[in-house]
Amino acid sequence: MLFQIINDNAIIIYRAKPLTMGNAINPPIDELDPKRMHAVLEGDVTLKGIAKRIAERKIKSIIVLVGAGISVSAGIPDFRTPGTGLYDNLQKYDLPNPQAVFSIDFFKKNPKPFYLLSKEIYPDKQKYLATKTHWFIRLLQEKGLLLRCYTQNIDCLELQTNIPKDKLIACHGSYATTSCIRCGTSVPNKDFLQAVRNDTILYCKKCTSTTTVNSSNDTKAGAIAGGGGGDLTDVPPLVKPDITFFGEALPEIFHKNLQPDCDAADLVIVMGTSLKVHPVASIPDRVSSYTPRLLINMEDVHVAEDKTETDAFRFHLDDNYRDVFYKGECDKGVTKFCELIDYEMKKLNENDEQQGEYKVSQLEGKSPSKDNASSKNKSPSKDKRSSKNKRSSKNKRSSKNKSSSEDESKQKKVKKESTSDTTWIRSLQKLMTEASHPSTANLLDQHPEKEEEKKMTVNGDSEKKENESGSLVDKDLLSEKLSGLQIV
Ligand SMILES: [Zn+2]
Numbered sequence: 001m002l003f004q005i006i007n008d009n010a011i012i013i014y015r016a017k018p019l020t021m022g023n024a025i026n027p028p029i030d031e032l033d034p035k036r037m038h039a040v041l042e043g044d045v046t047l048k049g050i051a052k053r054i055a056e057r058k059i060k061s062i063i064v065l066v067g068a069g070i071s072v073s074a075g076i077p078d079f080r081t082p083g084t085g086l087y088d089n090l091q092k093y094d095l096p097n098p099q100a101v102f103s104i105d106f107f108k109k110n111p112k113p114f115y116l117l118s119k120e121i122y123p124d125k126q127k128y129l130a131t132k133t134h135w136f137i138r139l140l141q142e143k144g145l146l147l148r149c150y151t152q153n154i155d156c157l158e159l160q161t162n163i164p165k166d167k168l169i170a171c172h173g174s175y176a177t178t179s180c181i182r183c184g185t186s187v188p189n190k191d192f193l194q195a196v197r198n199d200t201i202l203y204c205k206k207c208t209s210t211t212t213v214n215s216s217n218d219t220k221a222g223a224i225a226g227g228g229g230g231d232l233t234d235v236p237p238l239v240k241p242d243i244t245f246f247g248e249a250l251p252e253i254f255h256k257n258l259q260p261d262c263d264a265a266d267l268v269i270v271m272g273t274s275l276k277v278h279p280v281a282s283i284p285d286r287v288s289s290y291t292p293r294l295l296i297n298m299e300d301v302h303v304a305e306d307k308t309e310t311d312a313f314r315f316h317l318d319d320n321y322r323d324v325f326y327k328g329e330c331d332k333g334v335t336k337f338c339e340l341i342d343y344e345m346k347k348l349n350e351n352d353e354q355q356g357e358y359k360v361s362q363l364e365g366k367s368p369s370k371d372n373a374s375s376k377n378k379s380p381s382k383d384k385r386s387s388k389n390k391r392s393s394k395n396k397r398s399s400k401n402k403s404s405s406e407d408e409s410k411q412k413k414v415k416k417e418s419t420s421d422t423t424w425i426r427s428l429q430k431l432m433t434e435a436s437h438p439s440t441a442n443l444l445d446q447h448p449e450k451e452e453e454k455k456m457t458v459n460g461d462s463e464k465k466e467n468e469s470g471s472l473v474d475k476d477l478l479s480e481k482l483s484g485l486q487i488v
Contacts, residue, residue, distance in 0.1 A: 025285045026310040029319060036290050040322045047326055050267065050294055051340035054145070055348055059292075061147040062140055063265040065283050069272020069297060070133040070330045071155050076121065090117075104245040108181070111201050111238050118196045118241070123156040123175050130160040133271060135431045136334035138163050142427065148261045150254075152273060152280055154243045160435070171254050171280045172244040179242055180204030182235040192239055207237030250279075262286035268293045272330045275302040285311035292322045296333035300325050338424035345423070 041049040053059045068076070090098040093113045100106040101113045138161035140146040146167055151158055154174045170176070178192045179185060185206050195202035244250055258279065265287050275281040281302065284293050295301070295313060304312035307319060315325040326333040 024310045025282070026289045028310055029307065032289055037321045040290050040292050041324075043321075045320055045322065045324060047294070047324055047337060048340050048344070050292055050324055051337060052344040053267075053292070054341050055344035059267045060145060061265055062145050062267045062269060063147050063261055063283060063287070064137050064140065064149045065152075065268065065270045065273065065280070066133070066137070066149065066158075067152045067271070067273025067275075070131060071128070071153055071157055072272070073131045073133075073329065073331050074128045074155075074157060076128055076155055076157075093117075099246060102243070102245050104181070104247040107238065107240065107245060108234075108236055111240070114240070115196055115199075115201055118175075118192075119199075121155070122193060122196060125160060128155065128157065130157045130435065131331055132428065132432065133330040133334050134158055134161050135428055135435070136338070137161065138431055139338075139424065139428050141167055142431070143424075147265055148257060150280065150283060152277060154241075161431070169251070169254050169257060171250060171277075173242045173251060175241045175243065177242045178239060180207060180237050181240050182207050182237040187239045189241075192241060195239070202239040204237035204239055254280075258283070259286060263288070266291055269296065270294065271296045271333070273297070273301070282311075284313070290322070292324070294324045294326070294337075296326045296328075296330050296337070298328065300327070334428075335425070338428055342423040342425055 041053065043049075044052065050059070090101060090113075093101065093116070095101055095113055096106070101117055107114055134157050137146065137149050137158065141163055146163075149158060149163065149168050150171055151168065152171050154170070154172055156174050156176050158168050158170075159176065175189070178187045178189050180187060183204060183206060185204060187202070187204065192202055262283060268284050268287050268291065270284055270293070273281075275284070284302065287293070289310075293313065295315075300313070300315060302312050304310075304314045304317060307314075307317055313323045313325070314320045315323050326336065
């Protein structure tokens with residue numbers, strides 16, 4: 001995956017609680033209460049089992065943890081696919097290793113590869129759109145079930161769904177904000193984007209106006225921006241998006257919310273991640289032993305080696321009582337999940353109707369009949385349907401005295417229509433349809449393509465171009481290197 005390299009590095013840097021034997025977060029399985037264990041999914045340890053708990057509103061507070069896998073269908077290059085993955089193409093950058101492009105130490109010496117890479121992966125709504133999986137997360141919020149979304153992605157696609165900011169934690173930062181790596185001063189995103197599109201490197205105006213630059217690998221820029229004087233600091237005043245690079249700390253908001261969220265969650269949904277980064281990957285381990293966990297992924301990850309391992313997923317173990325694995329693409333997984341929730345809600349609704357009919361028939365001294373509309377809707381999911389159900393009930397009552405099959409068919413049709421627009425599948429489709437409307441604002445800056453084209457024409461120089469700070473970048477070299485990053 002694209003940003004697996006960050007993750008792999010972060011294992012070393014941020015692994016606060018190594019998941020080795022004897023250092024587990026969760027107690028041994030044989031110390032758990034068997035009744036409570038069974039109650040987690042009532043023995044139905046399947047996607048349907050979790051869907052049923054949601055339909056019954058027994059699950060109300062969900063943590064979602066996502067990685068690069070949920071953005072693959074948006075067209076963002078997969079990091080590991082041979083030939084097309086960025087991992088292969090990064091080899092062309094003359095980097096000591098692919099990870100170096102996200103290393104803060106390497107960036108300080110040579111920011112060019114990251115700037116080049118940013119030209120390709122900068123979150124641009126005209127290029128990359130939020131996937132069905134991203135909208136599923138928003139749907140959880142709409143249903144009042146989202147406790148928090150922890151994303152390891154820096155592509156900002158979650159922001160396109162207008163998910164409330166307090167519900168989203170970008171564990172490794174993102175392109176959403178930009179700042180100087182020396183003084184921390186915020187820099188407008190558009191300035192960084194302009195530099196990226198102009199194939200130049202952006203330096204902090206505040207720093208460069210008062211001091212010199214030490215950029216050992218970009219002496220021209222340093223000389224122009226800083227006047228070529230002596231070194232005042234080891235940190236060059238480079239501008240960088242607030243992405244967590246190797247060697248940088250995770251955002252404070254992550255640490256602040258991590259454990260309280262895990263304590264409050266009654267379901268964890270993990271999607272599109274190899275779960276190799278810590279502490280992010282420890283989220284499924286940090287929830288209660290009685291909290292169900294769902295993995296939607298192309299492959300099973302973070303799996304317990306044997307029964308004694310209490311933290312990792314135990315899909316394959318015969319004592320599994322809470323872990324569910326959906327193997328496949330995330331978009332397909334969330335679709336299936338929504339369908340199952342709808343199915344379970346429909347079943348509940350029908351059961352409620354029958355119970356209601358029974359009560360009515362008892363009062364009226366009649367036997368239960370399908371002609372009787374439900375007098376009460378006790379479905380836990382009645383919230384948004386109540387008014388429409390009333391309308392449906394009226395329709396049913398009005399035809400109470402008619403017993404033809406035609407009328408029954410009509411009643412059923414009315415009933416079906418009255419609830420179908422509140423199903424999870426329909427709601428998800430509705431969210432996605434509304435998103436395609438131009439009213440959905442792009443949270444990031446528009447790229448100034450026209451200005452760029454104009455400059456290119458005016459300059460008429462395909463080999464070298466000068467930017468605001470005066471750094472020079474070889475255009476042909478850029479083209480050559482970027483050609484390897486074209487998305488297939
Ligand atoms: Zn600065």
